[in-house]
Amino acid sequence: MIKKHYEFSFWLRVTHWVRAVAIVILTASGFYIAYPFIAPAHNGGEPVNFLNALFRSWHVIFGFLLIAVTIGKFYLFFFDKQSDIERASFKDFINPVVWIKQIKYYLLVGKHPHGKGVYNPLQFMAYLGVYGAIILISLTGLILYIHVYHEGMGGMLYDILRPVEVMMGGLAWVRELHHIAMWIFIIFLPIHIYLAIFNSVYGKSGAMDSIFSGYRWIKKKDK
Numbered sequence: 001m002i003k004k005h006y007e008f009s010f011w012l013r014v015t016h017w018v019r020a021v022a023i024v025i026l027t028a029s030g031f032y033i034a035y036p037f038i039a040p041a042h043n044g045g046e047p048v049n050f051l052n053a054l055f056r057s058w059h060v061i062f063g064f065l066l067i068a069v070t071i072g073k074f075y076l077f078f079f080d081k082q083s084d085i086e087r088a089s090f091k092d093f094i095n096p097v098v099w100i101k102q103i104k105y106y107l108l109v110g111k112h113p114h115g116k117g118v119y120n121p122l123q124f125m126a127y128l129g130v131y132g133a134i135i136l137i138s139l140t141g142l143i144l145y146i147h148v149y150h151e152g153m154g155g156m157l158y159d160i161l162r163p164v165e166v167m168m169g170g171l172a173w174v175r176e177l178h179h180i181a182m183w184i185f186i187i188f189l190p191i192h193i194y195l196a197i198f199n200s201v202y203g204k205s206g207a208m209d210s211i212f213s214g215y216r217w218i219k220k221k222d223k
Helices: 010-034 050-078 081-087 091-095 096-106 119-145 153-167 171-203
Strands: 002-006 215-219
Touching: 010 050, 010 171, 050 081, 050 119, 050 171, 081 091, 091 096, 096 119, 119 153, 119 171
Parallel strands: none
Antiparallel strands: 002 215
């Protein structure tokens, strides 16, 4: 018998999709800012579309959106009652038996282990890396921001972030770390999508559907 199980709360799904959209837009706009590949329209020799400024403005907007939604996600992970299932994944992460079973499952030589949480050990490790990359790209992004926008938020953060910039080796290294963090997302996203589809299709539990509807299906005998 198969049972319907509520896995992801509404706000967990919202933060997931807002974060995904923000990362895609930040990657596209970041590539343009680093290497402008489209020339703006000219009228009488003067640019009128200011395309670089437009891409930069969207980059800033979605950068702050990513920071805000990540702070919200951290709050949900540590304090939201409906996020108990995410916190329970840590028990599987530190369990070597679950690690072995999970690897055998991905090698198609074993069954999917029934873990205590929503993420298997490999997923949990990947998410730890991704959130580390988000913290890095947000911090380096803010340092780059204060060197362009000197009033308001930029002015307020300037004295706070300057020592961090020095510890990172200067502005050139900050920019390099910002680009490296971006490549972590570029590598992670296709792997994440592939494994999500793999688990959903091969596992036949609607694992991928749950990030849309919040629900997946569990066989009673697995409990």
